[in-house]
Amino acid sequence: MASASTVEPTRRDFLFIATGAMAAVGAAAVVWPLINQMSPDASTLAMASTEVDIGSIPVGQIVTIKWRGKPVFISHRSPKEIEEAQNVDVATLRDPQPDSARVKKPEWLIVIGVCTHLGCIPLGHQGDYNGWFCPCHGSVYDTSGRIRKGPAPLNLAVPEYSFLTDTKVKIG
Amino acid sequence: MHGHSTFEPKNGFVKWLEARLPILSFSHESFVAYPTPKNLNYWWTFGAILSFMLVAQIITGVVLAMHYTPESTMAFDSVEKIMRDVNWGWMLRYAHSNGASMFFFAVYIHMFRGIYYGSYKAPREVLWILGVIIFLLMMATGFMGYVLPWGQMSFWGATVITNLFSAIPFVGDQITVWLWGGYSVGNPTLNRFFSLHYLLPFVIAAVVGLHVWALHVVGQNNPDGVDIKDVKKDSVPFTPHATMKDSLGIAVFLLLYAWFIFFVPNYLGDADNYIPANPMKTPPHIVPEWYFLPFYAILRSIPNKLAGVVAMFAAIALLAFLPWLDTSKVRSGKYRPLFKIFFWIFAATAIGLGYLGAMPPEGGYVLAARLLSVSYFAFFLVILPVLGLVEKTKPVPATIADAVLAKH
Numbered sequence: 001m002a003s004a005s006t007v008e009p010t011r012r013d014f015l016f017i018a019t020g021a022m023a024a025v026g027a028a029a030v031v032w033p034l035i036n037q038m039s040p041d042a043s044t045l046a047m048a049s050t051e052v053d054i055g056s057i058p059v060g061q062i063v064t065i066k067w068r069g070k071p072v073f074i075s076h077r078s079p080k081e082i083e084e085a086q087n088v089d090v091a092t093l094r095d096p097q098p099d100s101a102r103v104k105k106p107e108w109l110i111v112i113g114v115c116t117h118l119g120c121i122p123l124g125h126q127g128d129y130n131g132w133f134c135p136c137h138g139s140v141y142d143t144s145g146r147i148r149k150g151p152a153p154l155n156l157a158v159p160e161y162s163f164l165t166d167t168k169v170k171i172g
Numbered sequence: 173m174h175g176h177s178t179f180e181p182k183n184g185f186v187k188w189l190e191a192r193l194p195i196l197s198f199s200h201e202s203f204v205a206y207p208t209p210k211n212l213n214y215w216w217t218f219g220a221i222l223s224f225m226l227v228a229q230i231i232t233g234v235v236l237a238m239h240y241t242p243e244s245t246m247a248f249d250s251v252e253k254i255m256r257d258v259n260w261g262w263m264l265r266y267a268h269s270n271g272a273s274m275f276f277f278a279v280y281i282h283m284f285r286g287i288y289y290g291s292y293k294a295p296r297e298v299l300w301i302l303g304v305i306i307f308l309l310m311m312a313t314g315f316m317g318y319v320l321p322w323g324q325m326s327f328w329g330a331t332v333i334t335n336l337f338s339a340i341p342f343v344g345d346q347i348t349v350w351l352w353g354g355y356s357v358g359n360p361t362l363n364r365f366f367s368l369h370y371l372l373p374f375v376i377a378a379v380v381g382l383h384v385w386a387l388h389v390v391g392q393n394n395p396d397g398v399d400i401k402d403v404k405k406d407s408v409p410f411t412p413h414a415t416m417k418d419s420l421g422i423a424v425f426l427l428l429y430a431w432f433i434f435f436v437p438n439y440l441g442d443a444d445n446y447i448p449a450n451p452m453k454t455p456p457h458i459v460p461e462w463y464f465l466p467f468y469a470i471l472r473s474i475p476n477k478l479a480g481v482v483a484m485f486a487a488i489a490l491l492a493f494l495p496w497l498d499t500s501k502v503r504s505g506k507y508r509p510l511f512k513i514f515f516w517i518f519a520a521t522a523i524g525l526g527y528l529g530a531m532p533p534e535g536g537y538v539l540a541a542r543l544l545s546v547s548y549f550a551f552f553l554v555i556l557p558v559l560g561l562v563e564k565t566k567p568v569p570a571t572i573a574d575a576v577l578a579k580h
Binding site: 038039040041044064066068069070071114116117118119120121135136137138150151152153 | 328331332334335336338349350351352353354355356357358360364451452453454456457458472474475476477478480533534
């Protein structure tokens with residue numbers, strides 16, 4: 001301890017703070033594995049992508065597949081649905097996004113089927129915009145999976161995906 | 173506080189133990205000689221009823237864990253095995269699941285009693301806040317316990333509640349993935365919920381220890397809200413008086429508990445939870461357990477995700493600030509004519525919100541839930557602070573003895 005008569009930091013003060021700082025770093029290093037163990041493990045991460053054959057999905061149908069334990073909607077949109085999705089004034093939307101930013105090919109809409117409110121699964125071809133309707137708290141999505149009504153803050157998320165061939169999609 | 177008698181060991185072994193660990197004299201002071209106010213009514217037996225329920229839940233829970241499998245493909249079947257194959261399994265499970273409801277029922281009465289009689293006021297602020305912490309721990313424990321049977325309502329309840337954390341700005345999604353241990357509620361989630369569901373009751377037991385400790389430092393509040401001034405005149409020894417009264421309270425409460433277990437064991441549950449969890453199909457109407465309904469109604473009444481979540485947590489957090497929100501100098505509601513009226517409006521509001529939480533979120537229900545949410549917050553943020561300044565209270569008796577004698 002520094003003597004009461006001096007305000008100058010002493011060598012002992014320095015050692016005291018340096019030791020304390022090392023102890024804090026050590027404690028943090030021990031705590032981190034205890035926290036990080038809860039994050040998705042290697043086997044969960046290994047299942048992070050999936051391939052789907054979309055050739056058999058007729059126009060106008062929505063197919064639900066499972067990816068990372070969650071449903072993914074693959075909607076083979078009809079020309080009418082594409083038109084409805086494109087003819088929207090983007091500025092009026094809650095989460096403004098043009099349809100073109102949400103699809104790679106206009107006839108295929110691929111979105112994660114989890115309501116952005118509290119995680120329920122919306123029902124296809126329902127609701128005022130003929131897109132999706134969430135039965136839990138009443139969120140309504142359009143044919144581009146964009147939020148139009150209800151409590152959800154965001155559009156249905158678009159997962160990372162790529163067309164391997166014209167009829168094969170890799171999600172994740 | 174000095175008790176009604178002192179512990180004087182005569183037995184040689186007891187003397188030997190006392191010199192090394194004075195646990196017997198401590199128990200004597202805490203549960204035998206401890207002075208309890210003369211005027212306590214039956215609402216004060218709920219502390220003992222809650223202690224009983226905590227022990228009942230821990231005992232039934234420990235034996236259920238001997239038969240339960242916390243794995244997502246086997247959890248549902250293992251619960252059915254408990255119901256059909258395990259000796260007395262059906263009774264133990266019904267006792268545990270209905271025990272949770274009884275526990276919450278008792279804690280809500282205990283809390284309303286505390287609010288009515290101003291039990292949170294100085295010097296009992298810490299005692300009250302410890303109670304709020306116990307309530308929060310109970311909610312976490314109850315929620316995670318409901319997930320374990322891995323039925324449809326378990327799964328989707330877990331999904332909705334864990335998604336509340338996704339409302340946190342910027343890091344919400346990462347936090348939810350961390351809580352799940354995956355990209356959705358799944359086996360890792362079930363596994364950790366089981367671990368925590370087993371741990372938290374013991375944390376509750378520890379905080380209950382602090383709660384009782386704080387209670388024994390400041391002494392019990394009572395219906396007249398006057399502190400004990402003369403131990404001989406104002407109080408009676410805990411044993412036999414409080415012990416016997418608490419025992420009768422527990423016995424009557426057990427009648428209700430047993431009625432649920434043996435006559436309507438599934439009344440408070442949801443039929444959808446007898447359907448195994450299906451991550452690809454949301455039930456048409458998700459409802460939490462009844463004891464969460466008022467808070468669920470507040471969550472749904474606000475058409476903005478973050479604001480709804482904040483309001484729901486605020487509704488619970490506000491309880492901790494009661495000692496400072498209530499500005500009245502008079503402790504007991506018995507001597508506060510206006511407070512009495514608002515207290516019952518508040519109680520009706522809480523029950524009304526509970527009803528609305530179970531109804532579908534549409535039309536008039538939404539409007540009613542909004543009005544009642546405003547009423548709920550107004551009680552804490554407007555009524556209680558203002559009432560203390562403007563209310564004309566009735567004269568408070570000088571001592572507990574005076575209050576008791578005035579009645580006879």
